[in-house]
Amino acid sequence: MITFINTLPQLPREWMREMTLLQKARHHTAFMQARGTLLDAYEGSNLESLTRGYFTNPKGVVQSSVPNANQNIIDRAIRRIALVYKRQPNYGVAAWPKGYRPLRRWQFMKEAERIANLIGTLLIKPVVRDGQMDYDLIWDYLPYFDNDPLRPTAIVYQVTAPSADLSRDAGLEWVLWSAEHHAVLDSNGRPKPNPENPDNVNPLPGGTLPFVTVNLRSGREYWRWGYGQPLLDANIAINVALTEMRLGVRYSMMGQWVVTGVNEDTKIVKGVDQTIMLPAGATLEAISPPAKMAEAVAYIRAELENVFANIGLSVQFADSGDQPSGESLKIRNIELLERREDDVAHWRQVDDDLYEKEQAVWKAAGLPGTLPPRRTNFAEVEFPITPREERARHDWDLERGLTAITDLLLARNPDGFASAEEALTQVRSNLAVNRSVSAETVKSS
Numbered sequence: 001m002i003t004f005i006n007t008l009p010q011l012p013r014e015w016m017r018e019m020t021l022l023q024k025a026r027h028h029t030a031f032m033q034a035r036g037t038l039l040d041a042y043e044g045s046n047l048e049s050l051t052r053g054y055f056t057n058p059k060g061v062v063q064s065s066v067p068n069a070n071q072n073i074i075d076r077a078i079r080r081i082a083l084v085y086k087r088q089p090n091y092g093v094a095a096w097p098k099g100y101r102p103l104r105r106w107q108f109m110k111e112a113e114r115i116a117n118l119i120g121t122l123l124i125k126p127v128v129r130d131g132q133m134d135y136d137l138i139w140d141y142l143p144y145f146d147n148d149p150l151r152p153t154a155i156v157y158q159v160t161a162p163s164a165d166l167s168r169d170a171g172l173e174w175v176l177w178s179a180e181h182h183a184v185l186d187s188n189g190r191p192k193p194n195p196e197n198p199d200n201v202n203p204l205p206g207g208t209l210p211f212v213t214v215n216l217r218s219g220r221e222y223w224r225w226g227y228g229q230p231l232l233d234a235n236i237a238i239n240v241a242l243t244e245m246r247l248g249v250r251y252s253m254m255g256q257w258v259v260t261g262v263n264e265d266t267k268i269v270k271g272v273d274q275t276i277m278l279p280a281g282a283t284l285e286a287i288s289p290p291a292k293m294a295e296a297v298a299y300i301r302a303e304l305e306n307v308f309a310n311i312g313l314s315v316q317f318a319d320s321g322d323q324p325s326g327e328s329l330k331i332r333n334i335e336l337l338e339r340r341e342d343d344v345a346h347w348r349q350v351d352d353d354l355y356e357k358e359q360a361v362w363k364a365a366g367l368p369g370t371l372p373p374r375r376t377n378f379a380e381v382e383f384p385i386t387p388r389e390e391r392a393r394h395d396w397d398l399e400r401g402l403t404a405i406t407d408l409l410l411a412r413n414p415d416g417f418a419s420a421e422e423a424l425t426q427v428r429s430n431l432a433v434n435r436s437v438s439a440e441t442v443k444s445s
Helices: 012-041 047-052 074-081 102-117 228-254 293-309 326-332 334-364 386-399 405-412 418-444
Strands: 002-003 008-010 124-130 132-138 142-144 156-160 174-177 182-185 213-214 256-260 283-288
Touching: 012 074, 012 102, 012 228, 047 228, 074 102, 074 228, 074 334, 102 124, 102 132, 102 228, 102 334, 124 334, 142 283, 213 334, 228 293, 386 405, 405 418
Parallel strands: none
Antiparallel strands: 002 008, 124 132, 124 213, 142 156, 156 174, 174 182, 256 283
């Protein structure tokens, strides 16, 4: 029942609450759709369609004279600014328990850093699969809060059947985690039976939630954007400009045929082996529009330089003829290095928090052994130097005990050895061979 005060309707409190929740749900859905668009653009699956949308006429007809540009600058930019996990961190652990894969963890964190830079807020969830530690990256989810609006006390996210597996049912499922409960919900929100956890209780000790929130950029709210929006904006503008350049090249080379002095029923046959017959007083000519390619190239470069500069990147064009040194590159990218320092502080906290969650998940899964104590040491950024400078630096570091010869071998061939001990064995074998060859050389001389 609706009551009125001074002829204005007074809605019941429940109605107001439902409308507020509905409005929030709409905003959340639009926010997640925008993030999904960024992910599709990063993977390169929607850039051509986004470009095509700017070449439709009022009748909905899309130009088909040239291919729509489909260049991807987002992937390049995101990869270049993700510098924290560019090289594998050193955790100071000699041997990990069976089932814990530091290489898999590094690969996952490398991609997680890129996605966090792209779309902003996301979750990292450790999980045990087939007796091994693995990880999930969750970007589309619903957080619930109690007193702290920045720290979720419950998480709900969707799970869908893999699209590549046609035999799987594509019905929606939801996963709920809270301090007390853990359950898989069907599309109607009902818990699905789980013989291993019939009461749907949280299996982790102390009501731990197996999630770590990543928020690289500061803000007042829980949800925050990454750097992907301006990159997508510039990427679309560049693809539109490239498509227009393609059209300009085609029409400036082939021209646009224009005929005057004829009616609509007049049939004109063109071709290199045809004689064109025109009525008296009619004209037929090809008009070539001016194609200002230099100005178009300058505009595209300006778009690229501007969006890259705003995230701390410098652009090196192939025709500049400039070959900068390592120090010059460092100066050019000083903003990027300073931003990396901020990112390192954040990712160090994320990495440590994630390891605590891994320990809880490892213990709850009943895997053998325990995850050992560790410390996080991120590798520093290195810029290209000449071979002579590199040799001098290596000699300096070796003489003063700043590095080990095995570290140099692992840096040169990181995938060639399973451990530092194996690399040391190879070094000793090489040195023995070298001494033997030197002795034989002296003997023969």
